[in-house]
Amino acid sequence: MSIVFSFMLGFFAPIYGGIFYGIDRVLKAKMQRRKGPPVLQPFYDMLKLFSKTKFIVNAPHTIWMIFYFLSLWAVVFMIFFGGNLLYIIFGHLLATVFFIISGYSVNSIFSQLGSNRKLLSVVAYEPILIVNAICIYLVFGTFEISEILAAPNNFNSLVFTFLSLLFVVPTVLKLSPFDASKAHQEIVGGIEVEFGGVFYELVYAAKFLEMIFVYSFIFILASNDYIFGTFLVVFSFFAVALVDNSTARIKIDSLLKALYMYGFGLGIVSIFWILLCCI
Amino acid sequence: MVHFLIGFFDFVLLLYFMKVGFDFKNIKIQILALIQLILFAFAELNFTHSGSPDFIIDELAIFMMIIINIVGGAIALYGIKYMLYEDAPKYKKDIFLVYLWIFLVIMNFAVISNNLLYFFFFFELTTLSSFLLIKFRNDDISNKNAINALLLNMIGGLFLLIAVCLNLFTNHSIYINEIIQNKDYISAAMIFVVFAAFIKGAMKPFESWLLGAMVAPTPVSALLHSATMVKIAPFLVLKFSPVFSYEISFLITLLGMFLFFIFALEGLGKNSFKEILAYSTISLLSLMIAVAAIGTKESYEIALLLIFFHAISKAILFMCAGILEKLHHIKSIDDMQGLMSADKPLALLILVSFATVALPPFGLFFAKLFFVEYLAKLIQTDILYIFIILFFVVGSSILVLLYFKIASLLLSTNNHQQTPAKTPLSFVASSYFLFVFMILSIIYLVTTKSDISIFSIIFGALFVSLIVSLFVFKFNNLQKISVYACGENTIGQIGQFYFDFEKYAKYFLYVAIFLWLVLFGVSL
Amino acid sequence: MLHIKRFLKKSPWVLHYNTGSCNGCDIEILACLSPRYDLERLGVLNTGNPKQADIFLVTGPLTHRCHDRLLQLYSQIPDPKVVVAVGSCTCTGGVFKDMYNVNNGIDSLIPVDVYVPGCASSPELIMDGIVKALEILEGK
Numbered sequence: 001m002s003i004v005f006s007f008m009l010g011f012f013a014p015i016y017g018g019i020f021y022g023i024d025r026v027l028k029a030k031m032q033r034r035k036g037p038p039v040l041q042p043f044y045d046m047l048k049l050f051s052k053t054k055f056i057v058n059a060p061h062t063i064w065m066i067f068y069f070l071s072l073w074a075v076v077f078m079i080f081f082g083g084n085l086l087y088i089i090f091g092h093l094l095a096t097v098f099f100i101i102s103g104y105s106v107n108s109i110f111s112q113l114g115s116n117r118k119l120l121s122v123v124a125y126e127p128i129l130i131v132n133a134i135c136i137y138l139v140f141g142t143f144e145i146s147e148i149l150a151a152p153n154n155f156n157s158l159v160f161t162f163l164s165l166l167f168v169v170p171t172v173l174k175l176s177p178f179d180a181s182k183a184h185q186e187i188v189g190g191i192e193v194e195f196g197g198v199f200y201e202l203v204y205a206a207k208f209l210e211m212i213f214v215y216s217f218i219f220i221l222a223s224n225d226y227i228f229g230t231f232l233v234v235f236s237f238f239a240v241a242l243v244d245n246s247t248a249r250i251k252i253d254s255l256l257k258a259l260y261m262y263g264f265g266l267g268i269v270s271i272f273w274i275l276l277c278c279i
Numbered sequence: 280m281v282h283f284l285i286g287f288f289d290f291v292l293l294l295y296f297m298k299v300g301f302d303f304k305n306i307k308i309q310i311l312a313l314i315q316l317i318l319f320a321f322a323e324l325n326f327t328h329s330g331s332p333d334f335i336i337d338e339l340a341i342f343m344m345i346i347i348n349i350v351g352g353a354i355a356l357y358g359i360k361y362m363l364y365e366d367a368p369k370y371k372k373d374i375f376l377v378y379l380w381i382f383l384v385i386m387n388f389a390v391i392s393n394n395l396l397y398f399f400f401f402f403e404l405t406t407l408s409s410f411l412l413i414k415f416r417n418d419d420i421s422n423k424n425a426i427n428a429l430l431l432n433m434i435g436g437l438f439l440l441i442a443v444c445l446n447l448f449t450n451h452s453i454y455i456n457e458i459i460q461n462k463d464y465i466s467a468a469m470i471f472v473v474f475a476a477f478i479k480g481a482m483k484p485f486e487s488w489l490l491g492a493m494v495a496p497t498p499v500s501a502l503l504h505s506a507t508m509v510k511i512a513p514f515l516v517l518k519f520s521p522v523f524s525y526e527i528s529f530l531i532t533l534l535g536m537f538l539f540f541i542f543a544l545e546g547l548g549k550n551s552f553k554e555i556l557a558y559s560t561i562s563l564l565s566l567m568i569a570v571a572a573i574g575t576k577e578s579y580e581i582a583l584l585l586i587f588f589h590a591i592s593k594a595i596l597f598m599c600a601g602i603l604e605k606l607h608h609i610k611s612i613d614d615m616q617g618l619m620s621a622d623k624p625l626a627l628l629i630l631v632s633f634a635t636v637a638l639p640p641f642g643l644f645f646a647k648l649f650f651v652e653y654l655a656k657l658i659q660t661d662i663l664y665i666f667i668i669l670f671f672v673v674g675s676s677i678l679v680l681l682y683f684k685i686a687s688l689l690l691s692t693n694n695h696q697q698t699p700a701k702t703p704l705s706f707v708a709s710s711y712f713l714f715v716f717m718i719l720s721i722i723y724l725v726t727t728k729s730d731i732s733i734f735s736i737i738f739g740a741l742f743v744s745l746i747v748s749l750f751v752f753k754f755n756n757l758q759k760i761s762v763y764a765c766g767e768n769t770i771g772q773i774g775q776f777y778f779d780f781e782k783y784a785k786y787f788l789y790v791a792i793f794l795w796l797v798l799f800g801v802s803l
Numbered sequence: 804m805l806h807i808k809r810f811l812k813k814s815p816w817v818l819h820y821n822t823g824s825c826n827g828c829d830i831e832i833l834a835c836l837s838p839r840y841d842l843e844r845l846g847v848l849n850t851g852n853p854k855q856a857d858i859f860l861v862t863g864p865l866t867h868r869c870h871d872r873l874l875q876l877y878s879q880i881p882d883p884k885v886v887v888a889v890g891s892c893t894c895t896g897g898v899f900k901d902m903y904n905v906n907n908g909i910d911s912l913i914p915v916d917v918y919v920p921g922c923a924s925s926p927e928l929i930m931d932g933i934v935k936a937l938e939i940l941e942g943k
């Protein structure tokens with residue numbers, strides 16, 4: 001991949017990420033036997049949000065959020081430039097902490113609750129991501145995405161990693177049943193509640209970036225077999241959408257338990273699987 | 280001559296401990312002092328000079344001295360200002376400051392001594408000075424905690440002395456450089472040195488002395504937690520780790536990692552700011568010991584990074600805690616509400632210091648990053664390290680939770696309006712100095728390791744521009760709007776959640792003791 | 804120059820507020836979102852948050868207690884915005900007209916752009932109302 005191409009991919013990520021989001025919404029509507037919005041709906045939303053008046057609650061609240069978006073964008077750039085997996089995970093952690101602090105810096109109950117829950121869900125999924133990164137290292141001998149993508153396909157050893165990542169995806173994307181940190185009907189979107197207009201657009205676009213972040217983890221599991229990688233992503237896309245549609249939200253403490261028990265557990269199983277059965 | 284002086288003063292010191300034991304009617308201290316006296320006499324009688332020097336200034340010692348003198352010096356300077364706010368007679372304040380400096384001098388000697396007997400002397404002197412410093416306020420609780428600290432640290436001293444006597448008894452050298460040259464020689468004596476380190480490093484079940492130290496004026500906590508005392512623990516382990524056998528090093532790592540996780544967990548239930556900081560210290564301290572015990576070249580470097588950046592971050596945080604206590608009269612994190620509007624620079628400093636402990640692109644984070652990379656290599660050859668990984672990754676995330684749940688209270692704006700106060704520059708000057716020092720060292724670190732450079736430049740730039748924009752942009756041209764509260768005008772009170780792991784504390788303790796015993800058994 | 808105002812019409816987000824209705828119209832509004840009528844195909848999203856809403860769907864005759872809240876919510880919706888009064892009681896007071904605790908419709912308090920009659924108004928009517936509101940929104 002040439003540098004220019006990677007740069008373009010990274011630079012326009014908040015734009016074309018919208019298409020995935022649009023597809024996601026249509027897919028969910030189809031699963032409920034609805035017609036659903038047009039695929040380009042996220043762009044309409046985006047343009048609409050640009051034309052609204054700008055309201056803010058207080059300056060720090062907005063600034064922290066803008067930097068959440070920027071760091072997340074930087075993380076996506078790092079992904080497309082084939083950076084180190086661990087740096088990407090921790091960069092994402094930093095971005096998330098910015099977002100959490102943004103939520104804390106207004107005196108709104110929903111925002112604070114959302115931040116608290118987001119913090120807890122970070123505690124739940126962060127270890128899983130690191131353990132899975134270690135699994136990937138064990139198989140390919142490197143943390144660099146560019147090298148992983150060039151290595152021969154070895155998905156057999158990464159089956160359990162894939163399964164445990166399936167628990168992370170809905171948590172990062174705040175989808176049911178692991179959406180306690182967003183909980184639209186309960187705490188009105190959590191941290192997102194106090195943003196409006198252009199600033200909400202940033203939060204909205206950050207969702208696309210989060211999507212790219214977590215699905216790229218799944219994509220690299222297939223290493224140099226890009227077609228299989230795409231298949232994996234599409235499969236998990238379907239699976240996650242299906243689960244999102246068919247399950248109810250669980251409480252934040254059950255979320256912690258579930259992620260530690262299954263997600264983290266599968267991560268450990270994966271390490272054993274790789275070390276004992278595959279090498 | 281030097282030898283005679285040190286021996287003489289050691290006797291005096293032990294006799295003083297005896298006297299303290301009588302003063303406070305504490306039979307345990309008396310017994311400990313007595314045993315130490317006997318053992319010490321035995322050691323002195325059997326001691327013969329070998330060719331090795333008594334003091335060696337090697338790389339590790341220089342490294343420790345840099346930390347002790349720069350970080351410790353900054354804290355001692357800060358102490359001068361702090362003491363202006365303290366309610367005590369003038370002469371006592373002066374004595375306090377003198378203690379601080381003496382403490383630093385002792386530490387300098389402790390890290391360069393090569394003779395275990397000398398080391399024992401300085402070890403006991405740090406015990407003494409921490410005892411005196413904790414006792415400073417002289418009320419009931421201070422005395423109680425000071426005695427506790429003395430008692431526990433004397434147990435550490437006793438372990439050290441046992442190690443010395445065992446070495447002498449089996450006709451082995453008590454010079455550190457000779458011990459670590461002899462690779463096949465692993466004695467039970469070694470494990471006692473390690474145990475002494477554990478006690479200084481406040482590992483479970485001995486953590487109460489360091490937690491109790493927070494009743495003293497804040498510079499004491501800052502000094503104990505960051506630059507001095509507790510850093511003896513990883514220092515000792517680092518010194519001896521090359522001769523550890525595989526089992527011992529693995530067990531120490533396991534114990535340390537387990538406690539890293541446990542202490543972080545227990546910290547979640549506390550609400551005093553200093554106590555939370557203390558828990559995170561002992562947690563990270565266990566991590567340092569764990570990393571140091573692995574005993575390879577990589578782990579050595581990682582441990583140094585941890586020691587260095589932890590000292591700076593914790594010093595800044597404790598100095599901030601002192602300012603909060605004296606200027607804003609805040610002790611519990613629940614009272615912190617509204618600090619952001621009352622004193623923005625201070626609140627931001629605290630927040631950024633939290634970030635320096637847990638987040639990129641700061642030093643401690645890099646240490647953790649390298650450690651994950653290193654663990655991934657280790658586990659390929661040895662599957663047992665999976666336990667280390669488990670405790671490590673979970674513990675690190677819990678530390679993030681521990682710090683940033685405080686941010687909620689720090690940042691909340693409206694309720695509990697505090698009167699705006701400005702922190703005098705002389706009060707925060709040391710913190711800023713240390714901060715700049717840390718930034719410089721990070722820049723140095725980044726230039727030596729090329730693979731992290733782009734990453735840290737990106738995120739460093741983001742961080743800097745974030746801080747700048749927090750001060751610069753006010754968005755005055757945009758319309759302000761009230762928060763959404765379902766149309767209500769009332770605004771909710773904001774609290775913070777705690778997790779109480781008190782009911783499991785017993786089991787944690789058992790596991791820790793079990794690991795100590797296994798460690799002891801294996802070494803025999 | 805791209806006319807971004809054009810897209811206001813394509814993504815109307817709805818805030819629904821009940822000022823003391825009998826719940827009849829609220830149920831009909833929810834029915835609009837169900838698979839049979841599927842308002843989302845027009846891009847409608849029920850946000851439940853004034854800061855991200857464009858269309859303010861109000862039901863109920865506006866009891867005195869709801870006064871301040873209605874105003875507060877209305878003021879938190881960023882411009883451009885339209886207000887749709889759903890149900891007879893919201894337009895005029897309906898069955899609650901001239902009761903001691905109601906204000907006879909919300910247009911005594913905030914400007915209303917579209918009146919949707921019916922007690923309860925049917926989903927088709929509500930959707931018609933929203934489509935009408937979209938045209939108004941475009942003009943604003």
Ligand code: SF4
Pocket residue numbers: 824825826827828829862863864889890891892893897898921922923924
């Ligand atoms: S219009 Fe009729 S059905 Fe609708 S809320 Fe009013 S009273 Fe109820």
